[in-house]
Amino acid sequence: MIHSLADVQSKDIGKYTKIWQFCVVLPGAVIGKNCNICSHCFIENDVVIGNNVTVKNGVYLYDGIQIEDNVFIGPNVSFTNDKYPRSKQYPDNFAKIIIKKGASIGANATILPGITIGENAMIAAGAIVTKDVPDNTKFISKNTAVSTELNGGLSPKPFLRKAA
Numbered sequence: 196m197i198h199s200l201a202d203v204q205s206k207d208i209g210k211y212t213k214i215w216q217f218c219v220v221l222p223g224a225v226i227g228k229n230c231n232i233c234s235h236c237f238i239e240n241d242v243v244i245g246n247n248v249t250v251k252n253g254v255y256l257y258d259g260i261q262i263e264d265n266v267f268i269g270p271n272v273s274f275t276n277d278k279y280p281r282s283k284q285y286p287d288n289f290a291k292i293i294i295k296k297g298a299s300i301g302a303n304a305t306i307l308p309g310i311t312i313g314e315n316a317m318i319a320a321g322a323i324v325t326k327d328v329p330d331n332t333k334f335i336s337k338n339t340a341v342s343t344e345l346n347g348g349l350s351p352k353p354f355l356r357k358a359a
Contacts, residue, residue: 201215204219205223205238209226212230212232223239227264229246230247232250243260249267266297272305277308295313302320307325313332316329316333316334318334322334
């Protein structure tokens, strides 16, 4: 289902995917089946989204972002693909961001260029992710040095880890 007030230029949209009002999806984007792309989202050409992905309101997915299956992206999550942006200057390639299967990103988190978020990882709301996050890890903040290892993505096991 594509809402009548969405601007979807891509023809590569999976079965049962919903794209809500005021979304823009550029022609090169690939979106898997059974996804939910909520209102006010923007998806550029070089973006690949797997199956069963939820992208909540106000998320902009820029060139170079790859999202695997069963990922949740909370409202207003910010992805950046250029470490040194300048107006009207465009790099030949953008740094890739990879979100592995089963990961969850809380509202208003910021994901910097070149980051990989591991399988079943959970990123706390408001977190600023500057380094890769391992599989099955809950990332709260690099400043607090607190993480939680997730057992198979289901039950958290708290532990402290020195900030890098």
